[in-house]
Amino acid sequence: MANDIKIITVNRRARHDYHIEETIEAGIALKGTEVKSLRQGKVNIRDSFARVENGEVFLHGMHISPYEQGNRFNHDPLRIRKLLLHKREIRRLIGKTQQDGYTLIPTRLYFVNGICKVELAVAKGKKLYDKRESAAKRDATRRARQAIGRDLY
Secondary structure, three states, X not given: XXXXXXXXXXXXXXXXXEEEEEEEEEEEOOOHHHHHHHHOOOEEOOOOEEEEXXXXXXXXXXXXXXXXXXXXXXXXXXXXXXXXXXXXXXXXXXXXXOOOOEEEEEXXXXXXXXXXXXXXXXXXXXXXXXXXXXXXXXXXXXXXXXXXXXXXX
C-alpha cells in the first residue's frame, strides 16, 4: 500500500532558526473539531515546541483555529496536546533534550492515510552569525544558478 501523504503545514522558520540534528514522526492526540480544522488547514506551528514531562511528550503552543460549524464542541485553540510515541523513542528523546541547547521543534504537520502526524526535530538554536552564514550560502548558490542559466541561453 502506498502512503497517501497530505501536508497540512510546514514550519519554515524552524530551518532558519535551528540546526536540525534528526527528525522523528509522532502521532498526535486530537479532539473531534480539531481534526476538521486541520483538514481545512487552519493551524499554526511557528511558535510551538515539544517538551518531555513525566515520561510523556506534549506539544505546546500549536494553534488550531476553532472549527466554524463546531459551536459548543470547539476546544481551546492553544491547549497542550499529547504526542504519541513508543517508550524507547521517548527515552531517546529525553537523552537528546537533556544535552545543553537542544529542543524539540515540530517541522511539519501532515495526514498519512487519514491519520494526523507531526514531524518532530531534535534541534539546536542558531546564533546570529550562523543565520548570516546560511543566508550567504543561499545567496551564493542563487547567483551561481543565475550565472549558469545565462550561459545556457
